[in-house]
Amino acid sequence: MRLSDRARELPESGIRKFFELAEARDDVISLGVGEPDFSAPWAARTAAIDSLERGKTSYTANRGMGALRERIADHHERYGQSYDPDEEAIVTTGASEAVDLAFRALVDPGDTVALHEPTYISYGPGIELAGGERLSVPTRAADDFALTREALESSGAADADLLVCCYPNNPTGATMTDAELAEVAAFCRENDIRVVADEIYAALTYGGDHTSIATQPGMRERTVVVNGFSKAYAMTGLRLGYALGPTDAIDAMNRIHQYTMLSAPTTAQYAACEALDRCGDELREMVDEYDRRRRLVVSRFNEMGLDTFEPGGAFYAFPECGGDDEAFAEALLEAQGVAVVPGSVFGAGGAGHLRVSYATSMRELKEATDRIATFVAARN
């Protein structure tokens, strides 16, 4: 069948190759997984089951159940954010849909969208599908992969129409402080740049609560905040996310959403209400466990001589392997059966690094880091 140019031009994801290599073996410990190893809290799962038993299988309002939007708005007060659940919130099919809607609602053909890299692999294609042009803004290991004014300026981002800001970051685990965000916010205000802030890992921060760029002065009206339930509540497969932002942006996103998606999965919306109501303890336990794993993994990589900065969020560490990260990752998989994702897959600035997911049991992390240490020692 003849395919659209748009579809043909979409590149294969760099992750795909490692997925295939890892799947070809059955003895692999994978530190390459970008989703929690926990299951959704049981209370959230039972709420989903209950809703099915009660026959709640219809569409919801386009923007999502009112009860859920209210809970989301309440929940965001902890980050110092205040959004009207009726006018300034939309529930989406995963945060992925929210990001896509934001691009489609905010990007005109030919618009420049600045993207700090390394970052999650879906933004680039999303920008291009919306007709935008991607401008790569490399972040640096020396800055612990925080986005800086210098990085924005030297990449020519002053001319950008939109900035994608993903902190806590996949793949680096980097977070940004208020002071660091203030610099980026000032740059956006000075250059009239709007922001899509993907904060899907906001609940998973260690040693300090998340802070959103949307809470910087003058940023609320130019920022769409994206978040969801997948990472915080280990609900990736239930596909539920949301966006918060100014009324005109959310209205525009909802206009697209009502034609393309109609409404987010109903069953998942019931689970999400319960997650916000009653699963705070489970969330805290998961965060505590990630935190212990994070410390273990970071200290083990530093001990074996792969420099690793202390990531403040998400469930990734980003050790420096030096040289050709793809070759390193392939050889590691071949020699020791440990899968990691080469940093260069995530764009400029990721080269020479590995994304190591610690969303894996402590026992497996110990075994995997032992194997990596053996591999590193044999190379030296």
Add this chain to the structure above:
Amino acid sequence: MDAEREVLDVLARNAREDIDDIAAQTGLDADAVADAIDALESDGVVHGYQAVVDWDRVDEGKIRAVVEINVELDRETGYEQVADRIAKFPAVDALHLVSGDYDFAVEVLGETMQDVSEFISEQVAPMPAVTQTVTHYIMETYKDGGIRFENSDEDDRLSVSP
């Protein structure tokens, strides 16, 4: 969180973690972990380290029972005195004073049901303060020590994902 609490959280999940791994997970140094463990033990917070065992999977399995005990107190005998006498028996694995219809909930371990029955009828029931016992033999254990007894779920996530 203070050091002892962080160390306790690790031990409560896996008492076999070695000191270096606890240090790595908590960000404390190894000496601080060792000190915290000493303090937890000497303060009577940590009383021991035991495996969570599914005895049904051990050939010479054990019988467990939960025994409800009602007692009558008098001027010389309080719960503390009764508990002390019951707890001294090695067959008593756990002993709790509980609210509700009876006073003590006792977990008893024995080799056979007869062992447990004899222990209750010959050692516990005749105690002067004990007015009634009801023995519930545990027929199947599904979860213990916070751990679900089943073949663990397969990890069905994609091995590499964005």
